[in-house]
Structure formats: structure tokens, C-alpha cells
Amino acid sequence: MQKQYNNRIEVVLEVIGGKWKAHILYHLTRGPIRTGELKRLVTGITQKMLTEQLKELEQDGLIVRKVYNQVPPKVEYTLTEYGESLKEVLKVLCDWGGDYIKFRYPNGEVTVRNGNEEL
Amino acid sequence: MQKQYNNRIEVVLEVIGGKWKAHILYHLTRGPIRTGELKRLVTGITQKMLTEQLKELEQDGLIVRKVYNQVPPKVEYTLTEYGESLKEVLKVLCDWGGDYIKFRYPNGEVTVRNGNEEL
DNA sequence: TAACATAGGCACGAAAAAGTACCTATAGAA
DNA sequence: TTCTATAGGTACTTTTTCGTGCCTATGTTA
Numbered sequence: 001m002q003k004q005y006n007n008r009i010e011v012v013l014e015v016i017g018g019k020w021k022a023h024i025l026y027h028l029t030r031g032p033i034r035t036g037e038l039k040r041l042v043t044g045i046t047q048k049m050l051t052e053q054l055k056e057l058e059q060d061g062l063i064v065r066k067v068y069n070q071v072p073p074k075v076e077y078t079l080t081e082y083g084e085s086l087k088e089v090l091k092v093l094c095d096w097g098g099d100y101i102k103f104r105y106p107n108g109e110v111t112v113r114n115g116n117e118e119l
Numbered sequence: 120m121q122k123q124y125n126n127r128i129e130v131v132l133e134v135i136g137g138k139w140k141a142h143i144l145y146h147l148t149r150g151p152i153r154t155g156e157l158k159r160l161v162t163g164i165t166q167k168m169l170t171e172q173l174k175e176l177e178q179d180g181l182i183v184r185k186v187y188n189q190v191p192p193k194v195e196y197t198l199t200e201y202g203e204s205l206k207e208v209l210k211v212l213c214d215w216g217g218d219y220i221k222f223r224y225p226n227g228e229v230t231v232r233n234g235n236e237e238l
Numbered sequence: 239t240a241a242c243a244t245a246g247g248c249a250c251g252a253a254a255a256a257g258t259a260c261c262t263a264t265a266g267a268a
Numbered sequence: 269t270t271c272t273a274t275a276g277g278t279a280c281t282t283t284t285t286c287g288t289g290c291c292t293a294t295g296t297t298a
Binding site for chain 3: 018019020048049071072073
């Protein structure tokens, strides 16, 4: 069956949407990173969800999975060149999201971890 | 219980994410619009999902619901001033989404309705 | 009088997404 | 020999999201 999107926004949302991808991508924008470190940084994610999401990002052509042939295993994930182009999109989303939080919750009732970091 | 986001991207995704909001917002960016017209434009949406999503967008401060006191009822939805600020975000998402489709499916295996309209 | 147009509500069921628990492989260190 | 570190896999359950079907209100029109 042939996929048909209603508009181009849906395309992006399918790629970066869901409960974990934004958080994962957030860390990937800072450079190559090992599985275990991601697991530590992405608070609350399980092994299953992490590998599942990474696999999807890889299939979508946004990241590359590099396996070092050693024991214990070492696997590193990196944004592809195309994945790099997401950075500016994420930047725009971050900016709007930050402003929105201030607009909706001016007294800090809702907070954002790393709310002040760049990107 | 107090909500805590992991990063500012999640904030935006919560507001414009899900199966229908992008499509609804897409049409709202073109100006005030009645419920019935939205239902016609947002292909496949049900009454229930439409009103549900509109209610959320209203609670999030992005749209305004204006009721005309007449029979049969007339209700019109409009972007708020803050909602207007979403336009540039949606524009960026559209642009990336359009490019991505070309990148991933250079032979047009996947299509986007209204893929050439502005915004 | 009966049907229509418009916007919406609600109970319930189906489907999709996410979470839990437990399993594998392997070289080296204790 | 047993335990550790690392990355990943799978069956199953729970939670969240979405869809279906049917109901309400009311002035106008046929």
C-alpha cells in the first residue's frame, strides 16, 4: 500500500515525532555518541525503545550506526549529512518551544530540563 | 502531578503533534474557518476527532473559537496572535519535509497532497 | 408535520505506541 | 569458574490514541 501524506508537516513529524526521538536527536546534534551514553542521557528510556528508535532514525537516513568490532561491543551513532540539516529545524522548534513555555507558564509552573542550553 | 519536559522540542511536538493537528493547523493558517469547512478539508477526520483537537488547540492558546448565535449554529476558528507565531515554524517544517521527500523518494514513490502549495 | 443543516456529546471498541521482564553473545578480570 | 561490561533481541502486557455508532438541540424550509 502506497503512503500518501496530507502535507509536508506530517513528513517531519513522522520522522522526529513520538515520545523519544526529539530527546535522542537532541543529544545526537552534539556529535557521535555511544549507545550506553545515550541511554544514560535520555532519562527513563529503556533498552528496547532506544534501539527501536535508533533503528528507525537509521532507516530514515538521519543517522549512521558504526560498529567497532571489539569486545565488549562498541557502537556509535552519528548524524548523517542529511541528518545535520535537521539541526536548523530543531533550533527553530527549540526557540518556539522555549518562548511558548514562557507565554503559557510565566511563573515557571512547567519546566524544561536543559531549557537554557543552546540548540 | 507536575509536568517536566526534557527539552523544548517536546513542547512544540505536544502542541502540534498527533495524527490531525498538523493538517488542521495547515488550513487554519489560511484564515478563519468554520467547523464544517474544516471537516471537509481535513480528509478523513471524524466529527469527534475534529472537535477534540480543536478544543486542545484552543486550550493551548493557539486558536480562538467564535460562536455566532444563530440557527443552524455557526462556529468559526481563528489563529490567535500567538498562534500566528506558529506560521514560521510550520513553514520551516514544510520546507524540510518537502526536501526530505525528494531526498528519500526521488522517484515520487511517496506523495504529499498540496505538496506544492505555499506555507 | 417532517426533514434538513450545523455543531457537538458520549459510550464503547480497535489499533498503535510504549513498557516489562527476561534472554543472547563474548573477551577479560577477579 | 564466575562475574562484568556492552549492545541487542523477543514475547507479552499496559497505556494512549484513535475510530464507530448513535444521540441532542433548534430555527427554517418543503
